[in-house]
Amino acid sequence: MSSKNQQFITFKLSDRLLAMPLNKDSQFFSCEHLLALPINNKYIAGVSYLNGQLVTILRTDKFFGLNWKMPSHPQCLLFSYQGDFYGLAVDQGIDTVTVPQVYLEKTKNIFNKYIKINKQKVFILEAEQIFTELKIYV
Amino acid sequence: MKLVETKIYLKFILWFLAVALLPLVVLLGSFAVSDQYRSFFQMGMLPANIMIGIFVSLALVLGLSLLATRSLSKNITAPVQASVNELSKVVNLLLNSIQGLSDISQTNNQISQFLTSSSQQQQNGLKAGSQALSKMVRSLVEITHKTGAANSSVDKANKLAEEGKAQSENALASLAAVKNLLTDTQKLSQALDQYAQQVAEIAKRVEVVAETTKFFSLNMSIEAKKASYSEEFNGLVTQIRDLNNISEQAASSIQSLAKDMSRQIDQSKQSAVYEWQETNKSINVVTQTLSFLTKIISNIDSIAHDIQVINKETTKTYEDADQVNKVISNISQQSKLLVKQTDDITKVIGEQLVVTRSLNKSSVALNKVTDTLSDLVGKN
Numbered sequence: 001m002s003s004k005n006q007q008f009i010t011f012k013l014s015d016r017l018l019a020m021p022l023n024k025d026s027q028f029f030s031c032e033h034l035l036a037l038p039i040n041n042k043y044i045a046g047v048s049y050l051n052g053q054l055v056t057i058l059r060t061d062k063f064f065g066l067n068w069k070m071p072s073h074p075q076c077l078l079f080s081y082q083g084d085f086y087g088l089a090v091d092q093g094i095d096t097v098t099v100p101q102v103y104l105e106k107t108k109n110i111f112n113k114y115i116k117i118n119k120q121k122v123f124i125l126e127a128e129q130i131f132t133e134l135k136i137y138v
Numbered sequence: 139m140k141l142v143e144t145k146i147y148l149k150f151i152l153w154f155l156a157v158a159l160l161p162l163v164v165l166l167g168s169f170a171v172s173d174q175y176r177s178f179f180q181m182g183m184l185p186a187n188i189m190i191g192i193f194v195s196l197a198l199v200l201g202l203s204l205l206a207t208r209s210l211s212k213n214i215t216a217p218v219q220a221s222v223n224e225l226s227k228v229v230n231l232l233l234n235s236i237q238g239l240s241d242i243s244q245t246n247n248q249i250s251q252f253l254t255s256s257s258q259q260q261q262n263g264l265k266a267g268s269q270a271l272s273k274m275v276r277s278l279v280e281i282t283h284k285t286g287a288a289n290s291s292v293d294k295a296n297k298l299a300e301e302g303k304a305q306s307e308n309a310l311a312s313l314a315a316v317k318n319l320l321t322d323t324q325k326l327s328q329a330l331d332q333y334a335q336q337v338a339e340i341a342k343r344v345e346v347v348a349e350t351t352k353f354f355s356l357n358m359s360i361e362a363k364k365a366s367y368s369e370e371f372n373g374l375v376t377q378i379r380d381l382n383n384i385s386e387q388a389a390s391s392i393q394s395l396a397k398d399m400s401r402q403i404d405q406s407k408q409s410a411v412y413e414w415q416e417t418n419k420s421i422n423v424v425t426q427t428l429s430f431l432t433k434i435i436s437n438i439d440s441i442a443h444d445i446q447v448i449n450k451e452t453t454k455t456y457e458d459a460d461q462v463n464k465v466i467s468n469i470s471q472q473s474k475l476l477v478k479q480t481d482d483i484t485k486v487i488g489e490q491l492v493v494t495r496s497l498n499k500s501s502v503a504l505n506k507v508t509d510t511l512s513d514l515v516g517k518n
Contacts, residue, residue: 007363024364027357030349093356096363 006102008115010094010122011077013060014068019097019115019122020088025080028093031057032073043134045070045089050078055085063111063125063134081127088125110134149213153206160202161195168194222511229508232501236494243490250484257477264470271463278456285449292442299438303431306424313421320414327407334400341392348385355382 007022020026029050034057036046045057057076061068068091076087097117102124105112110133113124168191355378362375 009360022360022363026360026364028353028360030353093352095356096359098363 005098005100006115007096007098008122008124009077009096010117011088011090012092012094013064013090014066015091016064016066017094017117017120017122018060018090018125020077020079020125021127022096023079023127025078025085027078029076029078029087030073031055031076031087031089034072034074045074048076048087050085050087053085055087057087057089058130060088060090060125063130079127081131086127145213150206150210153202153209157199157202157206161198164194164198165191167191218511218514222508225504225508225511229501229504232497232504236497236501239490239497240494243487243494246483246487246490250480250487253480254477254484257473257480260473261470261477264466264473268463268466268470271459271466275456275459275463278452278459282449282452282456285445285452289442289445289449292438292445296435296438296442299431299435303428303435306428306431310421310424310428313417313424317414317417317421320410320417323410324407324414327403327410330399330403331407334396334403337392337399338396341389341396344385344392345389348382348389351378351382351385355379 008019009022009026010017010019011028012018031048034046034048037044042062043059045059048055048057055076055078057074059070061070070089074089075092076089077093078085078087080086097115099115099117101115103114103116103121105114105121105123110129111123111125113126114121115124116122168187171187355375358375358378
């Protein structure tokens with residue numbers, strides 16, 4: 001448990017409230033043109049184009065094994081990792097929050113950190129964990 | 139016959155004289171010859187010549203009597219025999235005639251019985267025919283009444299059909315007006331539909347604005363958190379969020395309004411279409427009803443005409459039946475007379491039979507007399 005004030009962006013996915021640490025490139029956008037890729041990776045929905053940048057759109061529901069039907073123009077949360085831009089497909093962006101404490105769920109191996117918002121556990125999606133634990137590019 | 143009787147009397151007289159005189163002559167002759175044969179013929183105290191004379195006389199009398207009888211009987215019985223023969227023939231003829239008469243009487247009896255039964259049957263038939271004719275007349279009268287009633291009913295039906303036709307024409311005009319109205323309503327619905335579509339498009343645009351505003355507010359909030367801007371900026375972000383909420387609410391309201399309008403317009407369009415279809419169906423039905431009513435009217439006219447013809451024919455048939463009734467009545471009277479005459483004929487035949495029986499009895503008696511006469515005169 002860390003006790004420094006941290007900022008997170010909250011969003012909803014299939015009625016689940018999730019959070020992602022505030023990134024310098026974080027922003028919400030509507031993915032109007034999603035180009036599917038001829039690759040066999042369940043986590044990657046395709047690529048899009050935003051403000052002159054290629055953005056890889058990720059299937060956030062697959063991280064948790066959720067039964068979620070992705071719309072044709074999903075809302076996405078942009079973040080950057082190692083110089084590349086990615087977008088998490090979400091249902092709806094909620095808000096940005098500042099929390100004093102991050103908790104650890106010992107029963108989970110991946111995405112086991114969470115914050116409390118209105119006494120509700122909101123699990124955190126970290127970019128590092130997305131690419132190292134899930135091994136998207138293996 | 140009298141000549142024959144005279145001859146018989148003459149012969150009888152001659153024979154009587156011969157019979158009477160000849161014994162005397164013999165007796166006298168015997169006296170003359172008695173002296174020679176006296177001893178041969180000596181019988182008692184009587185003189186022999188007398189005895190001989192008596193015997194000879196008796197013999198002569200007997201012989202002559204026999205001869206006379208035979209001769210006379212021949213003269214008498216011959217014509218009687220002939221008459222008896224004639225009589226027998228006549229009796230036979232009479233018997234045959236009587237038999238023939240009896241046969242004729244029987245045949246007449248059969249014929250009269252046949253005539254009687256035929257007359258009775260004829261009378262019965264005429265009675266039945268008269269009854270049937272009466273029933274026919276009653277039926278004709280009934281038909282006449284019914285055709286009269288049917289005629290008046292047909293008139294009423296005709297009037298009703300005419301009224302129905304007029305009402306149907308009015309209904310058709312009303313339905314046509316309703317159809318026009320529905321068509322206008324459909325046009326209005328189409329116009330409203332276009333408006334609703336436009337409103338829906340606007341609502342979509344407002345939704346896009348709201349979404350964009352939402353993104354804007356979210357990203358503004360993110361930027362504000364990133365850069366830790368001042369309270370005024372936070373206030374601005376808050377206002378933008380409020381704007382976003384209001385936009386979302388407006389978009390949602392407009393969308394729901396557009397949906398409601400669209401739904402109501404669809405409903406009214408469907409109901410207008412349905413009413414238009416129903417009105418069309420009603421127009422078709424009324425048009426068909428009109429055509430049926432027109433056909434009914436024409437059929438009623440022809441039925442009325444046929445009823446009038448039937449009425450006339452029935453009246454005529456009634457008059458003809460009356461005449462037939464009179465003819466049957468005449469025939470019935472004639473058959474009654476025939477029956478009476480047949481009865482008279484039967485009586486005559488009865489009397490004929492009685493006469494035939496008496497003739498039969500007479501011929502039987504005559505036959506007996508003939509037989510007796512035959513027995514008397516001897517059969518030749």
